[in-house]
Amino acid sequence: MTLKSRTMNIAGDKQDEHHSKRSLSDDVYETLISQLVSLELPPGSRLTVDTLARNFGVSQTPVRAALIRLQTEGLIAGKHNAGFWVAPIPTEKYFGETYLVRELLEPEAAALAAENARAEDVRKLRHLCDEMENLVDEDTRKNYGRFAILDDAFHATIIEISDNEIMRHILEGLHAHMHLFRLRYHASVAEDAIDEHKEIVHGIQDRDAAAARAAMRAHIIASRDRMMPFYHEIAIANGAAAN
Numbered sequence: 001m002t003l004k005s006r007t008m009n010i011a012g013d014k015q016d017e018h019h020s021k022r023s024l025s026d027d028v029y030e031t032l033i034s035q036l037v038s039l040e041l042p043p044g045s046r047l048t049v050d051t052l053a054r055n056f057g058v059s060q061t062p063v064r065a066a067l068i069r070l071q072t073e074g075l076i077a078g079k080h081n082a083g084f085w086v087a088p089i090p091t092e093k094y095f096g097e098t099y100l101v102r103e104l105l106e107p108e109a110a111a112l113a114a115e116n117a118r119a120e121d122v123r124k125l126r127h128l129c130d131e132m133e134n135l136v137d138e139d140t141r142k143n144y145g146r147f148a149i150l151d152d153a154f155h156a157t158i159i160e161i162s163d164n165e166i167m168r169h170i171l172e173g174l175h176a177h178m179h180l181f182r183l184r185y186h187a188s189v190a191e192d193a194i195d196e197h198k199e200i201v202h203g204i205q206d207r208d209a210a211a212a213r214a215a216m217r218a219h220i221i222a223s224r225d226r227m228m229p230f231y232h233e234i235a236i237a238n239g240a241a242a243n
């Protein structure tokens, strides 16, 4: 990816107020996510505000904001004075626990969403599905990060519609998607996920709580079965703690 041209697009978008409400730091964040989930920035890489700001052609403020956000999500470690570095891939135990918590809670979130969803909620979910489908059609490296962000947004939207604050708090704290996508992004992984997402949306749209619950459960189990085999591969490659 050429950061310069991407940054110029970012700057161009910013000047067009009708174009988007996204901030410059959202764009820096998204570019960094792409580099993190594609392992273009491998675990342990040093990141400095200075260098990133220079590479992106932006001031330090949006870079700092993006780094703080990534730190909250556990993707990078460090602090401003001491510098930042890319966090190691979490342990296999972490992934197993994350999937278990998701398998317990997210089907219930989907069932509640089926009961609560308004027409605009369903439209938003459909729109996210469409965007993900478009990304898979043009399977490029720079889409890795975008897909992770959209998948995260899809699940976060369902949790929001479910309108259970405690559940939202627990699930948001996992930041599951970003970590998962560092394990593996592959077009076939994405394609399967898209079909499963559509099943979930159908259940919600039909106000069929049982169907939405079953579809979400199936998606999370399938995602675990798709992703976990990649864990060992990446753990060996990056020297992450194997347990």
Ligand SMILES: [Zn+2]
Binding pocket: 151, 154, 155, 193, 197, 219
């Ligand atoms: Zn998903």
